[in-house]
Amino acid sequence: MSSSILQGAIPILAYCGSSITMTLVNKLVLSNFQFHMVFFMLAVQAFGSVGLMVVANKVGLNVKYRAMNKADAKTWFPVACSQALMLYTGGKSLEYLNVPLFTVFKNLTIIAVAYGEKWVFHAAVTPLMLTSFGLMVLSSLVGAWNDIGFNGWGYFWMTANCFASATFVIHMRKVIKQVNFKDFDTVYFNNLLTLPLYLVLSMVQENWSGFFVYYSDKANADELNSFVQGMLVSGIAAFAISYCSPWCLRTTSSTTYSMIGALNKLPIAIFAMLWFPDPVSAGGVLAVLLGFAAGLVYTHAKNVQKRDQPSSAQGLPRPISMDRLDGANRQNK
Secondary structure, three states, X not given: OOHHHXXXXXXXXXXXXXXXXXXXXXXXXXXXXXXXXXXXXXXHHHHHHHHHHHHHHHOOOOOOOOOOOHHHHHHHHHHHHHXXXXXXXXXXXXXXXXXXXXXXXXXXXXXXXXXXXXXXXXXXOOHHHHHHHHXXXXXXXXXXHOOOOOOXXXXXXXXXXXXXXXXXXXXXXXXXXXXXXXXHHHHHHHHHHHHHHHHHHXXXXXXXXXXXXXXXXXXXHHHHHHHHHHHHHHHHHHHHHHHHHHHHHHHOOHHHHHHHHHHOHHHHHHHHHHHOOOOOOHHHHHHXXXXXXXXXXXXXXXXXXXXXXXXXXXXXXXXXXXXXXHOOOOOOO
């Protein structure tokens, strides 16, 4: 294997691995323990991202970000809050839905973003994109029809997450040009601004008294140890995605990066089916395959659109990571 191929393969594998790890660990932490601490998990991820970014910058890795300042923080804070809502609803969705279904329904966010951009920015929706939307809706219908453990709360939070994600992406696009953020600027500001918010909401909304009573029992010591390990891996994975996403984009092309995002859905669903004890049906597998095909068609449609339009008319600016949600919802362009 030549050095050039190896240099391209390493960031791709790192990006895929961090995405898969993030999704599976989030599902584990939010569904397999006695207490489902969504805000606390998000706080750990935010702290891990900021802390490890600072360390990486100090030791000389290619992690550069703008220092926190009052003007940019004031402008960016509403975007950070919308991201917090997106991540929280995504976490609640993973608490109730299995990962393959989550990846299927997450595709509907793409439709909401596309029509939100059409309404706000007058972006075009091409016939090929409409084809991919049809496949996304079909995969969602097949998934819901074959959902053996149907959970109403899961679908409620999934719907809320699709709208919250679309709102975040569109709002971010409007604001990012004002502050001219680069790769890690958005990651640094989003996590540092929302960390206090997550901590306060966790203290107010989550059952910490019950948490301490339950895990003070020596009989639950092993579960507590697993919970702490899951949280630590979650924080590290959040930083890994923050680092690997722009690394992958810089060392490959935008087309390759987009295609990787679409292709990565299938291994995420397969790993989840093997790792978690959720029931697997033939219809559920079909829904995942349809969602996978929809992602490929949409990626191709966006690449064709970018090729045919001038750079000023293309979609979103530099990608903003939403992988902490699911590991499958790629950074939209």
